[in-house]
Amino acid sequence: MSENKKIEKITGVKGMNDILPDDAPLWELFENTVQSVLKSYGFQQIRTPIVESTHLFARGLGEVTDIVEKEMYSFEDALNGDKLTLRPENTAGIVRAAVEHNLTYEGPKRVWYTGPMFRHEKPQRGRYRQFHQVGAEALGFSGPDIDAELIVMCQRLWDDLGLQNIRLELNSIGDAPERNQHRADLIAYFESHKELLDAEASRRLYSNPLRILDTKNPAMQAMVNSAPKLFDYLGEESKAHFEGIQKILRDNSIPFTINTRLVRGMDYYNRTVFEWVTDELGSQGTVCGGGRYDTLFSIFGGKATPACGFAMGVERLLELMKASGEAHNPAQCDVYLVHQGEQGRAQSFVLGERLRDAGLDVVLHCASAAGAGSFKSQMKKADASGAAYAAIIGDDEANGDTVTIKSMRDLDINNNQVNVPFSSAVDYLVDQMTGASETDACCDDPNHIHIHH
The missing domain is CATH 3.30.930.10 (Bira Bifunctional Protein; Domain 2)
Structure with missing residues (x-):
């Protein structure tokens, strides 16, 4: 294939719609x-x-x-x-x-x-x-x-x-006997007004005359309104x-x-x-x-x-x-994992699995075509995800075996993050989530903690 030849884009079938993640x-x-x-x-x-x-x-x-x-x-x-x-x-x-x-x-x-x-x-x-x-x-x-x-x-x-x-x-x-009697009278009525029937009504006259009553043609409304009513039968x-x-x-x-x-x-x-x-x-x-x-x-x-x-x-x-103004944009996750460095990424993977074991929904930041992403860009992703908390493991945390946990919804910027031991991070986040929010009583899995934000 020639390198200059443009590959035609394939689109969906007309009238068959994609339901995208935002929907x-x-x-x-x-x-x-x-x-x-x-x-x-x-x-x-x-x-x-x-x-x-x-x-x-x-x-x-x-x-x-x-x-x-x-x-x-x-x-x-x-x-x-x-x-x-x-x-x-x-x-x-x-x-x-x-x-x-x-x-x-x-x-x-x-x-x-x-x-x-x-x-x-x-x-x-x-x-x-x-x-x-x-x-x-x-x-x-x-x-x-x-x-x-x-x-x-x-x-x-x-x-x-x-x-x-x-x-x-x-x-x-x-029931059928009542409809049959009405049908015979309805056909006779429409036959007496054939000049008012449009093409669709004429086609239906003997096959399905009841549907003529459902016409949207304004020119037929007065005639249809005076037709025999099935209700009377x-x-x-x-x-x-x-x-x-x-x-x-x-x-x-x-x-x-x-x-x-x-x-x-x-x-x-x-x-x-x-x-x-x-x-x-x-x-x-x-x-x-x-x-x-x-x-x-x-x-x-x-x-x-x-x-x-x-x-x-x-x-x-x-x-x-x-x-009606219904907007339902729940958080993608409860916790967004932000990391820097190879060791931080490895520890974030482990922490993510432990948090999921505890019933939390977790998104781990993964590299995109643009690269792994700076700390600042990862925090923007964490905020956009709607997560209640970001769990951060950078070089300092990885070396000290700790996790920095930042509340993404706390307006008090002077009191919205804490550094905890890695071994305590799961218990801390579960306590924070369940203490600040109600557990979903409708969830089929009693071990799953689904948080209402």
């Missing part, structure tokens, strides 16, 4: 909060593959849905010819796993998941080709109480994340179920609006459907959506099992957290 703390805050809330309601985590059989989504979501028709990343396995798809959502995969492994054999299950989903859409704010969701699925529960619990759980999560201006829209789309059981949800929400002071035009994009829903929406994200205003899907187990060849769930868009919620 990670906010993700971690979100994920930890989600896990805490879901655990408090008895949900257990489940992890399913990101690749599933294409047939799973065609059968479960509906072959005439936008997702299946236009948005899925599907391919043929070059080794055996299997038709596979990167998951565009995860409810179908959860139910597939539940049927395959008899997950509800011993009774109902509450499960939750998190991970990337994939849809081939035009990238824009809040809509990406690889995006992340957190979802919860309650499998085997039939009453309105579980529908309401999922909604109340979402409200608790918004509160714990400090999010406001998210409102709940609620509807019932009934609900039978006594569907109405009682919906009233039961509303009562629990009112008892728990959860405000909501009944939106009779609310439908979900997947075919598997029945009865309850809901969305949490905001006006702060432009056109991508839905941050969480879900509902009941009592027929999906049967569709996948399992025993008829009632179920309900939701999925929330992580990127959209992080946008709201940023807009």
Whole structure:
């Protein structure tokens, strides 16, 4: 290759974003909060593959849905010819796993998941080709109480994340016989107004007329508003179920609006459907959506099992957290190790391992392309790391078998460092950290001292 030939830089796939180290703390805050809330309601985590059989989504979501028709990343396995798809959502995969492994054999299950989903859409704010969701699925529960619990759980999560201006829209789309009668009348109504239908609505008229109700076309709004409402076709059981949800929400002071035009994009829903929406994200205003899907187990060849769930868009919620002023920049470490000379570097390595054994988070200054770094530049790195303390081992400390410990957050510059014997440095730092801060009671490892700065 010619030395003058410029090597082309490879960039990421459009609409599939890197999550850089500066972004990670906010993700971690979100994920930890989600896990805490879901655990408090008895949900257990489940992890399913990101690749599933294409047939799973065609059968479960509906072959005439936008997702299946236009948005899925599907391919043929070059080794055996299997038709596979990167998951565009995860409810179908959860139910597939539940049927395959008899997950509800011993009774109902509450499960939750998190991970990337994939849809081939035009990238824009809040809509990406690889995006992340957190979802919860309650499998085997039939009453309105579980529908309401999922909604109340979402409200608790918004509160714990400090999010406001998210409102709940609620509807019932009934059961299959009710929807079938409404569907016939809806098609007849739209046929009588064919001249007002746009191309997309005309395409959906006989395949998925319910989605026409969700149109954003201003020219169709008046006509759609006068269309037969599915809500008026609900039978006594569907109405009682919906009233039961509303009562629990009112008892728990959860405000909501009944939106009779609310439908979900997947075919598997029945009865309850809901969305949490905001006006702060432009056109991508839905941050969480879900509902009941009592027929999906049967569709996948399992025993008829009632179920309900939701999925929330992580990127959209992080946008709201940023807009609300949420800044989460925790320290990279508790202690930053600064050293000079070969002996100082060697002793810093030993001290670092001992501090980690004691449960502290430690960063050891290592040489970069620019060199080992002066004492001054290392102290700048220590300050930028957010560490509570710098442990310094220079020539004097190495020769005297001591460590200078400097408080990086003490404003009293005349009383912010001390020289201690090397053998006492770990005990001194642990005492200082635990004495000045609280121990994280949520940590799974009782020996790990995670400090709140």
